Amino acid sequence: MKNKNRRNSHFMLFLKENSALVSQYVDKRLDFFNFYEIFQFFLFLTFRIHLIHRNRTK
Structure with missing residues (x-):
């Protein structure tokens, strides 16, 4: 849950x-x-954000 909030704020x-x-x-x-x-x-834009997040969580 905490991680989700951080992602939203980002x-x-x-x-x-x-x-x-x-x-x-x-x-x-x-x-x-x-x-x-x-x-x-x-x-x-959303696709780029998705990719950025996917790379970050690896």
Whole structure:
């Protein structure tokens, strides 16, 4: 349970650090209403986070 909390706080930290970048990206894309690309971007982000965590817990 403790480990899960630490992971969540790490994720929140990641979001805080990159929120400007993400919102900038989304703003740029929303001009074209290209939701698929935004969806793809977030999929990529979560996939990267997943990989980072998998490597960390090895």
